[in-house]
Amino acid sequence: MESTLDIFVKAIFSENMIFAYFLGMCSYLAVSKTVKTAVGLGAAVIFVLVVTVPVNYLLENYLLKAGALEWMGAEYANIDLSFLSFIMFIAVVASIVQLVEMLVEKFAPALYGALGIFLPLIAVNCSILGGALFMQDRQYSTLFDATAFSLGSGIGWFIAIVAIAAIREKIRYSNVPPALRGLGITFIITGLMGMAFMSFMGIKYGKDKKEDKAATGMIDKAAPAVKTAKAITIKNEIND
C-alpha cells in the first residue's frame, strides 16, 4: 500500500507524464518556444488536472466501475458501465475546461489574461485524459490519493515544459546543424532530459513489501560469499 506522499513524489519524478509516458507532447513541442508561454500552459495544465481527475475519480467509482451503482439499490449491483468510461471522461474534461474558462474569465480577469488562450487547447491535451485513464488503471483507493496523483502529474508536466523552454531559449545562440534546427534538436534534448529523469527511478518509495523481501534475499545470498571470503583469509593466515 503506497502512502499519499509516495504517489505524489512518484507522479512528479519517476513517472513523469512527459519523460516516462510522452503525454501531452503535442502542446509540449508547440508551446515551448519561450519560458513565459511555457509557464502559462504549465500552470493551466496543473489547474485542469487537479480539477478533472477528482471529478473523474468520483464518476469512475460511483457510476462506471463494475458494481459501482450499488448505492442505488441491490438490483443495480451487477451493472458494469466501464466501456463508457472513454466517452464520459472526455465529456467531463471538455465541459470542465469550458466551464473553467468561463469562470476564470468572469471572476479572475488577470488570471484569464495569463491562461486564457491556453485553456481551450487543454481539452485535447493528452496529459489530461491520460491522467484520468491512469487513475482508472491504477485504482487509487481514496479521493485524496487521486488528487495527490493529479497534482503531482501536473507539477511534473510543468517542470518538464519550463525546463525545455529555457533550454530552447538558450539554444538559439548555438550553432545547431541546419537540418536539426527546431523540431529535431528538441526531440533529442527531450530524450536526453528523459535519461536524466530516469535516475529518479532509484528513489525508494515507502514500505513496498516485495522490495523488502528482495532486499533481504540479497543479503541472504551475500552472506555465504562473505563467509567464504573469511574462510579464504583464515586459510591464507594458516598457510602463512
Add this chain to the structure above:
Amino acid sequence: MSEVAEKIKEPLFSKKNRKLITDPLTDNNPVTVQVLGICSALAITVQVMQGVVMGASVIFVLVAGNLIISLLRNLIPSKIRIIVQLVIVASLVIIVNEVLKAFMPDVSEKLSVFVGLIITNCIIMGRFEAFAMANKPWPSILDGIGNGVGYAGLLILVAVFRELFGSGSLMGYPIFGSPIPTADSPLGTGLYSMGYMNNNMMILPPMALIIVGIIIWIQRSRNKDLIETH
C-alpha cells in the same frame, strides 16, 4: 449544376486526390513535419506488433471519423464543434477498444491506456479541423488514409529499430539468435555466441525520442524546404 459538372470532370483518383494520399507519407508526414500525434507514437513503439496494431487502430478511427465529420460538416455549429468531434472520436475509439479486448487480449493489455488516448491524439483532431470540416466526404476519406498510413509507417519504422536492437527480434521472431545459454555455448546461439548483447537503452522511453529526432534530421537534410530557422 456547376457542382455536377465538376464531379464528372474530376475522376475518383485525380492528380489532386492522389496527392492527398502520397503527400502525408513523405513531405507532409503527420509526425515528423506536422508534429501531430507524438504522444502515443513514442510510448508504444517498443515492439513492432504494438506499432502495427496501434497504426491500424488510428487508420480506422481517422478514416471513419473524417468521413462522419465531413458528412456532418454543415450541421455542426462552430461553437461546440470541439465537443461534437470529441464525442465522435470517443465512440469510434470505444469500438476499437472493445474489438481489441475481444480478439487480441494480450496486445490490448500491453497498450493499456494508450488505446483510450487515441481520442486526444492530435492527429485526429488536427485532421478534422484542418481538412474534414471544409471538404467533401471522398477527399476526406483519402486524407484520412494518407495521414493514417503516414503515422503508422513512422510508428513501425521506429518500432523496428527499437525491437531489433533492444530485444533482437522482429514481431516476436528472434533475428540474431537466442541469448539463452545452452549446453555447448554459454552465451547463447547466433550472434550472441560471439558476445553480442542487446542494447537495453533502446527499450527505455528516451531512445524513442532520439530515434524520431534522428529520422527528422535525415528527412530534413534530404529536403531543404522543411528546415526551420530556429
